[in-house]
Amino acid sequence: MIRLKARTKIMAALGVAVGIAAWLAATTEPSDWRYPKLLLTQLPKMPFRYFV
Amino acid sequence: MPDYDVVVIGGGIGGLTTAALCQKAGMKTLVVEQADRIGGCCSTFVTPEGFHFDVGASVVEVTRSLEELFKRLGLSREDYVPLVPVDPIYDYCDNTRGVRFAYPTSVEETAKVIAEFSPEDARAFLKFAEDYAPKIRELVDNFFYAPSLGFLDTLRLIVKYPGMLTVLPMFVTTHQKIVARYFKHQDVLASMAFQSFYAGLPPDMCAGLYAVVGLLEHDGIYYPKKGGMITIPAGIKQAFEDLGGETRMGARAVRVMVENRRAVGVELWDGTEITAGNVVGAINAKKLYMDMIGREHIPWHVWRGVESLVLSMPCPMIYLGVDYEPPLRAHHTLTLTDPRAMNDYWSNYYLKGKLYEKDGRIEVMGLVSWASRVDPTLAPPGKHVLTHMGLAPYNLAGNDWDRFKERYIDLAIETIERYIIPDLADHVVYRDMATPKDLERMLLHPGGAVYGIQTDLSHMAVFRPANRSKCIRNLYLAGASTHPGGGVPAVVAGGIITGELVVKDNG
Numbered sequence: 001m002i003r004l005k006a007r008t009k010i011m012a013a014l015g016v017a018v019g020i021a022a023w024l025a026a027t028t029e030p031s032d033w034r035y036p037k038l039l040l041t042q043l044p045k046m047p048f049r050y051f052v
Numbered sequence: 053m054p055d056y057d058v059v060v061i062g063g064g065i066g067g068l069t070t071a072a073l074c075q076k077a078g079m080k081t082l083v084v085e086q087a088d089r090i091g092g093c094c095s096t097f098v099t100p101e102g103f104h105f106d107v108g109a110s111v112v113e114v115t116r117s118l119e120e121l122f123k124r125l126g127l128s129r130e131d132y133v134p135l136v137p138v139d140p141i142y143d144y145c146d147n148t149r150g151v152r153f154a155y156p157t158s159v160e161e162t163a164k165v166i167a168e169f170s171p172e173d174a175r176a177f178l179k180f181a182e183d184y185a186p187k188i189r190e191l192v193d194n195f196f197y198a199p200s201l202g203f204l205d206t207l208r209l210i211v212k213y214p215g216m217l218t219v220l221p222m223f224v225t226t227h228q229k230i231v232a233r234y235f236k237h238q239d240v241l242a243s244m245a246f247q248s249f250y251a252g253l254p255p256d257m258c259a260g261l262y263a264v265v266g267l268l269e270h271d272g273i274y275y276p277k278k279g280g281m282i283t284i285p286a287g288i289k290q291a292f293e294d295l296g297g298e299t300r301m302g303a304r305a306v307r308v309m310v311e312n313r314r315a316v317g318v319e320l321w322d323g324t325e326i327t328a329g330n331v332v333g334a335i336n337a338k339k340l341y342m343d344m345i346g347r348e349h350i351p352w353h354v355w356r357g358v359e360s361l362v363l364s365m366p367c368p369m370i371y372l373g374v375d376y377e378p379p380l381r382a383h384h385t386l387t388l389t390d391p392r393a394m395n396d397y398w399s400n401y402y403l404k405g406k407l408y409e410k411d412g413r414i415e416v417m418g419l420v421s422w423a424s425r426v427d428p429t430l431a432p433p434g435k436h437v438l439t440h441m442g443l444a445p446y447n448l449a450g451n452d453w454d455r456f457k458e459r460y461i462d463l464a465i466e467t468i469e470r471y472i473i474p475d476l477a478d479h480v481v482y483r484d485m486a487t488p489k490d491l492e493r494m495l496l497h498p499g500g501a502v503y504g505i506q507t508d509l510s511h512m513a514v515f516r517p518a519n520r521s522k523c524i525r526n527l528y529l530a531g532a533s534t535h536p537g538g539g540v541p542a543v544v545a546g547g548i549i550t551g552e553l554v555v556k557d558n559g
Binding site (some may be wrong): 006009012013016017020022034035038039042043045046048049050051052 | 226257353358508523549
């Protein structure tokens with residue numbers, strides 16, 4: 001089993017979250033911004049949720 | 053030596069599933085349930101007049117998780133939870149425009165129904181089913197039964213089932229985008245939009261996954277043969293007890309006992325302490341961590357994560373007994389849910405604590421279930437039971453649910469009369485409702501959130517409370533607020549994941 005430090009995990013979670021945001025930004029029509037906006041407001045919270 | 057190997061807090065279907073699997077593995081297991089009735093949201097209560105009403109859940113969309121559970125218990129699902137198919141799946145009705153059509157179980161027959169008013173959309177429906185049915189089955193068959201404790205689990209799942217990669221885009225796109233890609237007719241769009249209702253989000257903010265979940269219903273939807281939805285938890289409880297498990301009703305757990313970041317038991321409301329090698333919290337994760345464990349046992353970054361969890365939208369329930377056979381054609385009837393209205397409802401009404409208004413009138417959006425169509429014994433002879441599941445805010449602007457309750461029932465009956473059953477009020481002989489506050493009081497769901505935690509990408513998989521606690525050893529979670537999510541099939545699947553983790557971790 002691979003053991004990672006908390007800081008590494010937070011960075012990985014943040015990386016995934018940023019990746020998702022970039023994907024959304026690239027694939028979303030301007031008229032459909034409510035979902036990305038919802039996710040963007042949740043983005044800073046996702047690395048913490050990863051530990052729950 | 054602890055009193056039990058496993059103590060499970062909450063006798064809902066998630067907790068009972070986990071308990072049965074632990075007991076099957078030879079672990080001495082106890083379930084403590086605060087109420088005098090099992091099942092939580094998936095339950096049925098009886099009125100003095102003899103009406104049996106389902107508390108919340110009104111149907112089982114996917115029976116695979118129940119089959120999996122009983123297979124793992126070495127028992128027959130049919131012996132413990134007899135189910136019958138429900139067909140048609142839904143009836144869509146808007147008497148104000150003279151629109152009514154029902155979707156049968158068969159995909160081909162559904163396409164024929166759509167072809168009557170939109171041949172183009174009928175062809176699109178067949179294409180939609182062809183494109184997405186295999187993907188959603190892939191998801192349910194794999195993602196539903198795999199733990200999602202960290203990114204490595206996600207990676208393992210993809211390596212094991214590469215087909216899962218085709219499912220991932222459904223998490224980041226929206227319900228509205230997927231549906232609009234296929235369908236043009238407003239009534240078809242409306243008939244598809246209600247699936248976002250189950251996620252508690254409007255179509256333009258709901259994960260695309262929910263647009264295709266409806267296709268699973270074409271594999272068949274089911275209802276208990278007799279006794280209402282409580283038959284499901286009652287069957288699991290019976291299996292658990294047949295295996296030697298113990299259940300204590302009316303035993304409300306108030307605290308998880310934690311020593312050195314290890315769960316060692318639970319304390320009940322009367323001060324009784326029950327020690328256990330493992331504790332399973334089959335209640336809302338936010339309530340478990342914040343009210344029953346407390347900040348002193350939880351690292352700051354985990355606490356911050358718990359605090360940030362957004363509860364799902366409350367679903368107030370209305371229970372009506374009627375003195376005739378209602379003029380309905382299906383177990384479920386929906387008022388056509390215009391996706392634009394649903395999007396508008398979220399931002400301009402729900403978030404402001406208001407109920408939806410159309411043409412200056414309050415309208416109560418929702419789903420009418422006619423359970424006594426399948427099982428006539430749920431009502432006294434000649435009578436029937438109807439339930440209405442709606443969407444409404446927990447905090448009403450300028451009002452309070454306890455004061456507003458009767459008025460809300462009136463408004464719901466008026467809405468149903470306008471769209472579905474014109475003379476309903478004349479036939480109602482019993483009426484009651486569970487407001488979001490009642491659901492919170494009765495079922496201990498904070499905010500009356502029957503689906504637990506909101507289901508958007510930021511609350512799914514590794515970002516949803518894990519089935520095995522990441523900060524308290526020997527603590528596990530089950531129920532709608534953990535992975536994979538809310539709804540009968542998902543909660544049972546989550547209970548299976550949790551049960552297997554407990555068994556595996558204990559050798």
